Amino acid sequence: xxxxxxxxxxxxxRAKVVDRRPMTFLESLYLWxxxxxxxxxxxxxxxxxxxxxxxxxKRPFSPVFRGLHVLNRDAEGRENCTACxxxxxxxxxxxxxMEAAERLPSEENLYREEKYAAKYEINMLRCIxxxxxxxxxxxxxxxxxxxxxxxxxxxxxxxxxKEELLIPHPINQREAxxxxxxxxxxxxxx
Amino acid sequence: MAEQxxxxxxxxxxxxxxxxxxxxxxxxxxxxxxxxxxVTPPAMCYYSKLEGSGxxxxxxxxxxxxxxAADPRPMPKLVASCRTPIAEGMIVKxxxxxxxxxxxxxxxxxxxxxxxxxxxxxxxxxxxHLQDLGYEHGKEGTRYEFKRRTFEPEDIGPYIQLxxxxxxxxxxxxxVADQLTDDRVHGVLDxxxxxxxxxxxxxxxxxxxxxxxxxxxxxxxxxxKTFRFKNRVWFTKPVEAHRDCDQCCGKVTLWQRGEDVLxxxxxxxxxxxxxxxxxxxxxxxxxxxxxxxxxxxWVIEGPTKINRHSVISQGHxxxxxxxxxxxxxxxxxxxxxxxxxxxxxxxxxxxxxxxLPGPATSDNFKK
Numbered sequence: 001x002x003x004x005x006x007x008x009x010x011x012x013x014r015a016k017v018v019d020r021r022p023m024t025f026l027e028s029l030y031l032w033x034x035x036x037x038x039x040x041x042x043x044x045x046x047x048x049x050x051x052x053x054x055x056x057x058k059r060p061f062s063p064v065f066r067g068l069h070v071l072n073r074d075a076e077g078r079e080n081c082t083a084c085x086x087x088x089x090x091x092x093x094x095x096x097x098m099e100a101a102e103r104l105p106s107e108e109n110l111y112r113e114e115k116y117a118a119k120y121e122i123n124m125l126r127c128i129x130x131x132x133x134x135x136x137x138x139x140x141x142x143x144x145x146x147x148x149x150x151x152x153x154x155x156x157x158x159x160x161x162k163e164e165l166l167i168p169h170p171i172n173q174r175e176a177x178x179x180x181x182x183x184x185x186x187x188x189x190x
Numbered sequence: 191m192a193e194q195x196x197x198x199x200x201x202x203x204x205x206x207x208x209x210x211x212x213x214x215x216x217x218x219x220x221x222x223x224x225x226x227x228x229v230t231p232p233a234m235c236y237y238s239k240l241e242g243s244g245x246x247x248x249x250x251x252x253x254x255x256x257x258x259a260a261d262p263r264p265m266p267k268l269v270a271s272c273r274t275p276i277a278e279g280m281i282v283k284x285x286x287x288x289x290x291x292x293x294x295x296x297x298x299x300x301x302x303x304x305x306x307x308x309x310x311x312x313x314x315x316x317x318x319h320l321q322d323l324g325y326e327h328g329k330e331g332t333r334y335e336f337k338r339r340t341f342e343p344e345d346i347g348p349y350i351q352l353x354x355x356x357x358x359x360x361x362x363x364x365x366v367a368d369q370l371t372d373d374r375v376h377g378v379l380d381x382x383x384x385x386x387x388x389x390x391x392x393x394x395x396x397x398x399x400x401x402x403x404x405x406x407x408x409x410x411x412x413x414x415k416t417f418r419f420k421n422r423v424w425f426t427k428p429v430e431a432h433r434d435c436d437q438c439c440g441k442v443t444l445w446q447r448g449e450d451v452l453x454x455x456x457x458x459x460x461x462x463x464x465x466x467x468x469x470x471x472x473x474x475x476x477x478x479x480x481x482x483x484x485x486x487x488w489v490i491e492g493p494t495k496i497n498r499h500s501v502i503s504q505g506h507x508x509x510x511x512x513x514x515x516x517x518x519x520x521x522x523x524x525x526x527x528x529x530x531x532x533x534x535x536x537x538x539x540x541x542x543x544x545x546l547p548g549p550a551t552s553d554n555f556k557k
Contacts, residue, residue: 082310082311083419084309084310084311084315084422085421085422085424085425086310088425089422089424089425089501089504089505094505097536097538098538099538099539099541099543099550099555100419100420100421100549100550101419101549101550101551101552101554101555102418102419102548102549102550102551103551104551104552104553107552113308113310113311114311115311115419118550118552118554118555119537119538119555121536121537121538123532138309138310139310154530155528155530155535156530156535159532159535159536161537
């Protein structure tokens, strides 16, 4: 058989010709083969494990990992989102819906601009975590964090509202805010 | 012009190597519009339906390579095409001239010096001529580092929202007030950097045709208060409709979300101007624009044709074929138990925004 011929290109030199001779008496006892197999098993017992004990132990995320969405606040704790709708129009899965409202004079400490998202929903069943919403956002208001969407028993739990998406307040809930921020840089003062 | 007496009925003018015959007295811009397409210079202040408009914004600058057949010397400076009448044998360069492109990019940058880049908040975004112009010339960012010209917000009545910070002083709205309404109560006050559109003194603009100021405004300085923050333009569906109106032509575009009519505007032509019907500009009255916000008030003709490159055509699936629901047929009309109805979970669309007279506030969302 011409393995080096023009018709078959060898990618590795690990190819072996199959030995089809009948087994000898010693071989038919399988003893040597069993011992060889046991040795492989034993060797793996002392090797480094490939699995980890999630959730006690967690693997580090890649810095570009795209997980659950977070709605951002600025350094003073005002919501960044102005309900401009660019995330919704960029979303290929049409997972994002929102409703805008005008900020009242008494709400200037809550929202950064005169218009804000009164309702903001992401359907995590539709979301494909592509991150186009993050790229489209002109206000740095939405980003994809390094967490998964937690499992749920019903579909209803996957319609994420503003309560689930908003980052904790950076002044009132300092610790939770920093935890939510993760590896990201803290919000820069405008 | 001295040679006016013996000129032929039609004058030949060449714009970007395309020759067209136009009537004497036609401006370069109008001649270019007869050719159409990319050859037409953009216009921010000129409005063919408003007498006396134009000559202010300088975005329509073109190069005249030959003044006329009789005097083929080029004009030394770029000229405003909306105000320059053509002459026999004139040769005009618009997109074929690098000088024009460079000058226009400069003009756009100057217009954007004081224009706030608040498109995410602005209701005009998506149909804003300044936004288009900025992106066409790669000037969507800003190099300006100083404080922009700002004005105190002024309330000019229940229908029109004035954002003076966004105004580029094109004067179109004052021409509308002069030419369509019987008394103009607003105008440009103060001078230079302080020049601003205002009413004298804090008067509401309530004339029956004042709503047309919203349509002529090339930026988001005058927007519809009854549509304010209700939805983004590209999430609404434009639909042609008409009704019998004793005050105006009654031919409008409805901007719908589902069955709700969120906004009513006049129909626009390819230049972004109000369409003409039987030779007359199709201005619409305030009753049609602000009071008739139900689909049942209108006879709907069909969807408006939108350029497919426009953001407004985003997500409008033409010729949509919905698949037939197999589950109810298989299950004797019952729905599967584990199916989720998104409307029972979602909190969006709980408040009927089209019923509100103005923008929604947090009060509307409290239960």
